[in-house]
Amino acid sequence: MKKLVTAGVWACALGLFTSSAWSSAVKQTKGDFEDKFRQLDEVLPTPNDYRNAAGEPGKEYWQQQVDYIIDAKLDEKKRRITANERITYHNNSPYTLKYLWLQLEQNRFKPDSISELTIDFSGTGGRGPSTRAMNDDQPAGISLGKLRRNQFYDDNEIGYTITNVKAQGQDLPFTINSAQMRVDLLKPLKPGETFEFSLDFAFNILEEDAVTDRGGYEHFPDDARKGGNDIFLLAQWFPRLASYSDYEAWHNKEFLGRGEFTLEFGNYDVKMTVPADHIVASTGVLQNENDVLTATQKQRLEKAKNAKRPVFIVTADEALENEKEGTRDTKTWHFKAENVRDFAWASSRKFMWDAKGYHQGGEEQPFVMAMSYYPKEGGDLWKKYSTEAIIHTMDVYSRYTFDYPYPVSISVNGPVGGMEYPMITFNGPRTTWHEDGSRTYTQAEKRFLIGVVIHEVGHNYFPMIINSDERQWTWMDEGLNSFMDGVACREWDPTIPWGVEPRDVTAYMKSDVQVPVMTQSDSVLKLGPNAYTKPAVALNILREVILGRELFDFAFKEYAVRWKNKRPTPSDFFRTMEEASGVDLDWFWRGWFYTTDHVDISVDSVYTLRLDTKNPDIDFKRRRQEEADKPTSLFVERNKEERKRTWVELNKDVSDFYDKNDRFTVTNKERNKYKQFLADLDPWERKAFERAVDEDKNYYVINFSNLGGLVMPILLELEFKNGKKEEMMIPAEIWRRSPKKVSKLIVTDKKQELVSVVVDPHWETADVNNENNHYPPRIIPSRIESYKDEPRKGPVYRDIMHDIKTELKDPEVKEKRK
Amino acid sequence: MKRIIHSICVGFLLMSAILAPNTVLAHQQKEAYTTILVNERTGNLEIAHRFSIHDAEHVLKQHFGIKADIISSSDTQERFAQYVRLHFAIKASEIDNEMALLTVGHEVEGKYFWVYQEVKLPQKHDVLWVKMNAFQEVWPKQTNHVNFEKGRNIRSARFKKDDEWLALELKK
Ligand SMILES: [Zn+2]
Numbered sequence: 001m002k003k004l005v006t007a008g009v010w011a012c013a014l015g016l017f018t019s020s021a022w023s024s025a026v027k028q029t030k031g032d033f034e035d036k037f038r039q040l041d042e043v044l045p046t047p048n049d050y051r052n053a054a055g056e057p058g059k060e061y062w063q064q065q066v067d068y069i070i071d072a073k074l075d076e077k078k079r080r081i082t083a084n085e086r087i088t089y090h091n092n093s094p095y096t097l098k099y100l101w102l103q104l105e106q107n108r109f110k111p112d113s114i115s116e117l118t119i120d121f122s123g124t125g126g127r128g129p130s131t132r133a134m135n136d137d138q139p140a141g142i143s144l145g146k147l148r149r150n151q152f153y154d155d156n157e158i159g160y161t162i163t164n165v166k167a168q169g170q171d172l173p174f175t176i177n178s179a180q181m182r183v184d185l186l187k188p189l190k191p192g193e194t195f196e197f198s199l200d201f202a203f204n205i206l207e208e209d210a211v212t213d214r215g216g217y218e219h220f221p222d223d224a225r226k227g228g229n230d231i232f233l234l235a236q237w238f239p240r241l242a243s244y245s246d247y248e249a250w251h252n253k254e255f256l257g258r259g260e261f262t263l264e265f266g267n268y269d270v271k272m273t274v275p276a277d278h279i280v281a282s283t284g285v286l287q288n289e290n291d292v293l294t295a296t297q298k299q300r301l302e303k304a305k306n307a308k309r310p311v312f313i314v315t316a317d318e319a320l321e322n323e324k325e326g327t328r329d330t331k332t333w334h335f336k337a338e339n340v341r342d343f344a345w346a347s348s349r350k351f352m353w354d355a356k357g358y359h360q361g362g363e364e365q366p367f368v369m370a371m372s373y374y375p376k377e378g379g380d381l382w383k384k385y386s387t388e389a390i391i392h393t394m395d396v397y398s399r400y401t402f403d404y405p406y407p408v409s410i411s412v413n414g415p416v417g418g419m420e421y422p423m424i425t426f427n428g429p430r431t432t433w434h435e436d437g438s439r440t441y442t443q444a445e446k447r448f449l450i451g452v453v454i455h456e457v458g459h460n461y462f463p464m465i466i467n468s469d470e471r472q473w474t475w476m477d478e479g480l481n482s483f484m485d486g487v488a489c490r491e492w493d494p495t496i497p498w499g500v501e502p503r504d505v506t507a508y509m510k511s512d513v514q515v516p517v518m519t520q521s522d523s524v525l526k527l528g529p530n531a532y533t534k535p536a537v538a539l540n541i542l543r544e545v546i547l548g549r550e551l552f553d554f555a556f557k558e559y560a561v562r563w564k565n566k567r568p569t570p571s572d573f574f575r576t577m578e579e580a581s582g583v584d585l586d587w588f589w590r591g592w593f594y595t596t597d598h599v600d601i602s603v604d605s606v607y608t609l610r611l612d613t614k615n616p617d618i619d620f621k622r623r624r625q626e627e628a629d630k631p632t633s634l635f636v637e638r639n640k641e642e643r644k645r646t647w648v649e650l651n652k653d654v655s656d657f658y659d660k661n662d663r664f665t666v667t668n669k670e671r672n673k674y675k676q677f678l679a680d681l682d683p684w685e686r687k688a689f690e691r692a693v694d695e696d697k698n699y700y701v702i703n704f705s706n707l708g709g710l711v712m713p714i715l716l717e718l719e720f721k722n723g724k725k726e727e728m729m730i731p732a733e734i735w736r737r738s739p740k741k742v743s744k745l746i747v748t749d750k751k752q753e754l755v756s757v758v759v760d761p762h763w764e765t766a767d768v769n770n771e772n773n774h775y776p777p778r779i780i781p782s783r784i785e786s787y788k789d790e791p792r793k794g795p796v797y798r799d800i801m802h803d804i805k806t807e808l809k810d811p812e813v814k815e816k817r818k
Numbered sequence: 819m820k821r822i823i824h825s826i827c828v829g830f831l832l833m834s835a836i837l838a839p840n841t842v843l844a845h846q847q848k849e850a851y852t853t854i855l856v857n858e859r860t861g862n863l864e865i866a867h868r869f870s871i872h873d874a875e876h877v878l879k880q881h882f883g884i885k886a887d888i889i890s891s892s893d894t895q896e897r898f899a900q901y902v903r904l905h906f907a908i909k910a911s912e913i914d915n916e917m918a919l920l921t922v923g924h925e926v927e928g929k930y931f932w933v934y935q936e937v938k939l940p941q942k943h944d945v946l947w948v949k950m951n952a953f954q955e956v957w958p959k960q961t962n963h964v965n966f967e968k969g970r971n972i973r974s975a976r977f978k979k980d981d982e983w984l985a986l987e988l989k990k
Contacts, residue, residue: 432879444872447929497928507851507868511965511974528849528961600970707970769970782857784864784922784934 036711037587037736043594044571050246055575056562063567065090066241066266073273074232074347076326079217082202085238088266089195093244097189099182101244101252103263105236106203107179108255110159160203162239167197179254181239201239205232208415214260215426218415220350220375224324231351231375233414233426235344236261243469245567253471256522262469263341265565270336274347276329277322279314281353281373281412282345283423284337292333304369305357310387312354313371319352320376337406337423339565341467344421346412350375354383358391362403368394374413379431381441381449386411386427389453389492396488397461400553401560405465411453418452420459427452447496454492455485466560467567474521475593476570479535486536500536502766505529509598510708510768517593518570537766538592545713545764546588546732547581555580587732591710600708602772603759609699611692614677616670624664698748702757702775704741708768711735717761718746721753727761848873849961852950854908854986856943856968863943865919865935867902867952874898874931877956899924902933905952910940912947912983943968945987954979 025042028034047053049060067090072083091097165172165183173184189195208216215235221228243251243262251262274280280292289298297313304311314322326349337343351373358368372386390411394404410424417428429449431439441449458481462468468476486500508514508529517535521527543552558580559573570593578585591597612619639646648659681689704714714730734742748754759773767773771780781789851868881901899921907916922934946966953960954977962977966986973986 442875444875448872507853507963507965510972511963512972513963513974513976779859782855782860782864783853783866783932784855784862784936785857785860787923787925787932787934 034739035736036591036739037584037733038590040574040586040589043590044574045247045569048246051569051572053575054579055559055568055572055577057566060094061566062092062094062246064092064241064244064264066264067268068238068240068266068343069269070238070343071271071273072238073330074234074275074278076230076275076278079205079230079232080202081205081234081237082200083238084198084200086196086198087241089189089197089241091189091191091193091195093246094191096191097185097244099184100189100195101242101250102181102183102239103236103242103255103261104160104162104176104179104181104239105255105261106206107159107176109206110178156204156206158204158206160201160239163200165197165199167195172197180242180252199239203237205234208233214416214419215344216415220377223350225326229323229326229348229350231346231348231414233344233346233412233416235416235419235421235426237344240342243567247569248469248472251469251471255471260470260474261342262463262467262471262567265339265341265467268335268337268340268343270343270345271332271334272345272347273330273332275327275349276331277325277327277349278331278347279349279351279353279373280333280345280347281351281371281410281424282333282335283340283343283421284335285407287334287336288332292331301355301369304355305367307356310354310356310370310372310383312352314351314353316352316376316379316383319350323350323375340406340422341464342421344424344426346373346414346424346426348373348375348414351412352376352383354387356387356391358394358409360394360398360403364403365405365407368404368406369408370394370410371408372411372413376439377430377433378413379439379441381429381431381446382413385446385450386413386453389450390457392492393454393457393485393488396491397458397484400484400487400557401461401466402557402564404460405564406460409457409460411457418456420456420464422460422464425453425456425459427456450492451485451489454488455481458485458488461560465565466563467565468563468569469567470521472520473518473570474527474531475517475535476568476573478531479517480539480573482532482536483539486540500533500540501763502537502541503763505533505537506598506766506768509534509596509766510600514596516596534592538588541712541765542577542585542588545715545729546585547583551581551583587711587736591712595709597709599710599712599765599767600706600769600772601712601714601759601765601767602705602707602769603757603775604703604705604772606703606754606757606775607701608754609701611696611699613693614689615674615693616666620664620666620670624662627664696750698750698753700746700748700754701743702746703743704759706735706740706742707772711739712765712767714744715760715762715764717758718748718754719756719758720748721755722751724752848953848957848959849963850950850952852906852962852964854946854948854964854966856939858939861939862936863908863917863939864922865906865908865937867906867933867935869931869933869952871926871929871931873953873957873960877953880956899933902935902952905950905954906935907949908937909947909983910942911945912985914947944990945985947983947985948975949981949983950977951979951981 026038047058049058051061052058067088069086070083071085072081074081089100162174162176162181165174167186170186172186175182175184183197185195206216208218215233215237217230217232219228219230223229241264243264245251255261268284270282270284272280272282286292289301293301293313300311300313304313335345352375353371353373355369355371358370360366360368370387370390372382372390374382374386378386390409394409398404406423408423412424412426413428413430414426415428416426419426427449429441429445429452431441431445433439459477461484462481463470463477466477470477482500489496514530517530517538519530521531543549543556547555555577559568559576562568562576563572574585574589574593610622678686702716711732713732714734716728716730718726718728720726728746730744734744746754757775760767760770761773763770774780848870850870850873853864853866853868855864855866857864878898878901903919903921906919908919909916917937917940919935919937922936924931924933926932948964948966950962950964952962954962958979960979964975964977964984964986966973966975966988968988971988973988975981975984975986977984
């Protein structure tokens with residue numbers, strides 16, 4: 001099928017752009033009215049018994065279960081994994097299956113994978129090293145990194161070797177298509193049935209720095225041990241069952257290296273045989289402490305359970321000593337994990353290891369052991385903050401979702417910048433080595449470590465437990481998790497500028513190079529702002545501006561609890577947030593997730609109105625005053641300046657009635673009319689009228705334009721003559737019948753005279769242009785103008801830890817002469 | 819996904835990945851933002867580059883050596899300005915020379931490091947040719963986003979590694 005695709009595809013692509021295949025069935029075919037509040041019903045999938053209209057798992061909700069028993073050996077010298085894998089597939093679906101699909105992610109790097117075949121020579125070249133196409137100025141180029149990658153490929157066999165695919169002693173037919181494998185069942189697997197099969201697999205571990213994956217080995221050539229040492233991070237390391245769901249059936253869209261994955265939940269029983277001097281960190285609970293840990297290590301682990309600060313199970317000195325030599329002996333570590341959707345591990349003789357118990361309380365998992373594993377290169381940065389950050393993450397996230405359900409939570413320092421798996425995360429930040437042999441880190445690196453650990457540990461919730469599918473919808477885990485990590489980071493130290501602020505995304509949102517958030521991961525033009533920043537900002541705004549914390553937090557928690565250990569889709573999220581908050585949010589999802597509109601609301605003008613009393617003796621006087629307040633004609637003004645005398649002034653003896661009575665003179669004709677008006681009013685009308693006249697309030701009409709297209713609430717700051725300020729929020733629904741221009745009437749007490757209006761005074765809505773947010777209009781200096789006005793001295797991003805060692809020197813004295 | 823229109827689109831999406839393969843880790847990718855602002859008030863073309871401090875620090879570390887520190891040493895600040903000058907350029911047309919940009923200064927604001935440059939606004943400035951490859955020799959994955967703005971008229975480009983000059987033309 002993959003090979004047939006090419007020819008028909010371009011026709012399809014063209015068709016998509018010329019006809020509007022994606023537009024809705026209901027169309028505005030006259031005028032240019034756009035219903036920004038149109039309900040999403042025709043966009044979202046029809047609710048059914050598997051996922052209902054509330055965004056909840058439906059009454060017939062099901063998901064598959066896959067259990068694994070794996071026996072793996074790490075050959076350190078060859079950097080190779082060989083393993084036997086036994087898989088039990090539980091068909092909980094109402095459908096009969098004739099074949100099973102497996103994911104073979106290690107094959108992604110094979111030269112015949114879609115991922116490899118589709119690396120654009122002059123593009124960014126997939127993950128990792130880069131090439132440059134020929135252009136007028138330069139010959140085609142290839143970077144050293146790309147050469148290293150190619151050489152690595154030349155020297156190493158890439159991908160899985162799979163043998164012995166068997167069920168009950170019988171060979172199973174299987175077909176491998178690049179990074180996927182179909183296993184044909186001997187007889188169809190009926191609903192409710194279970195199928196067991198086994199296979200052997202092996203692969204050469206990739207060098208992460210050469211290939212850039214989400215795992216691999218990192219080599220440390222400078223270690224004291226001859227030949228150096230490695231850190232091995234094993235992820236996507238075994239053939240795994242592809243997901244089979246109610247909404248997509250087999251999730252066999254091949255891994256292209258970006259949109260990560262979703263998997264089935266299941267139980268894992270894994271043994272890894274590694275060099276005897278290695279320390280293994282892994283998803284799951286260690287089953288054979290007595291075989292692999294020393295008595296001291298076990299004691300220290302016991303102590304760590306109730307320690308105030310992390311306790312070293314393997315100290316820095318011990319790790320340093322350990323990495324000086326190797327061994328030919330091996331040890332087998334045995335771990336078990338229940339109800340997880342993946343399994344990853346790390347192994348090295350370089351690891352120091354610290355641990356601290358987290359007494360979470362609650363029924364499900366009252367105790368969690370938080371642990372960190374890192375080489376000396378991680379050093380002091382890790383000792384202080386990694387394990388503490390793990391615990392902080394669980395503490396905060398659990399409040400907004402559910403108790404952390406696993407017995408351990410781990411952070412490992414290796415070659416991967418940041419990646420998450422159930423119970424275990426890989427995080428990259430390190431210290432900097434100096435020539436004097438010391439290691440320090442800057443404040444930025446410290447923040448980065450804490451931020452990355454919080455983010456990756458946070459991924460336990462999204463998507464490891466709330467099992468959304470990153471292959472299709474990266475934002476569902478990255479966006480929600482970036483939103484939550486912002487919450488957790490600010491609870492760590494609010495003075496540190498992290499998390500996302502609405503202003504962070506304006507430069508992206510106003511640009512003309514973007515796609516809607518609801519775009520499949522592999523096609524997103526710019527994954528960073530699209531799948532992380534924009535949805536995180538959107539949720540922040542939903543919480544702080546639109547719903548308020550109480551409604552938002554309730555709904556968000558409801559989503560988390562509903563989909564814990566289940567498989568949500570975007571519509572389940574949209575529906576739950578709406579259903580649990582009780583607020584129509586279709587306009588919000590439509591604007592922020594389905595379009596590329598941005599926020600730009602301007603205040604165009606303000607009119608002042610005053611209620612007429614209808615009493616001519618009052619109103620005519622006011623009119624006269626209004627007339628007098630108008631500027632006089634420039635012509636007349638100039639004549640006066642020239643001291644020109646008018647005919648009237650020169651001929652005062654000639655005058656008549658109209659010289660004494662201007663056009664605002666009241667006669668009884670008007671007075672009678674007024675009396676009649678009062679007499680004709682019904683009693684309730686008269687009462688209302690008299691009261692309004694009596695109160696004589698100020699009436700202001702404020703005119704707004706929506707220039708960015710995205711409808712949002714209008715946040716207003718009103719300033720009055722008496723210096724008082726008042727804030728108000730006009731709900732987004734004001735735009736429902738007129739999405740481009742609206743007017744708002746504001747009534748204030750007589751004494752509250754409006755002098756200025758500001759839209760979004762606290763920059764809460766990601767409004768991309770502040771220049772048009774003020775009335776009376778105000779010149780907002782550009783960034784550079786205000787910088788020139790008052791050069792700001794930035795706070796510190798200094799490696800103070802290093803600088804503080806600077807020796808005090810006498811100043812250089814420069815000779816000065818007149 | 820299983821309806822016909824969708825499965826065709828999957829084919830389309832696969833193909834579009836050929837056009838723009840990109841990469842990301844499980845944490846956010848590196849990128850910088852540059853605004854080229856037509857400021858008719860001051861008669862200048864104002865350029866503001868926004869870098870993540872953490873990223874800037876790492877690039878400096880690799881580019882200038884481990885002791886480089888953009889904040890504490892004015893010497894390094896000069897070199898950073900120079901670094902930006904070397905990696906960012908604009909010109910009026912394909913055949914014109916690069917404009918000589920003045921370094922206005924730089925500052926830390928929250929998690930960002932800003933670098934400012936400016937040049938007198940050219941008479942004709944509807945089209946600009948832009949080049950921006952800061953950080954990309956260190957991180958091939960770095961994306962540099964450039965907005966060319968005149969009021970609400972905005973044109974953007976995202977510079978990937980090995981992008982050379984890109985022309986940005988304001989809407990007429
Ligand atoms: Zn992430």
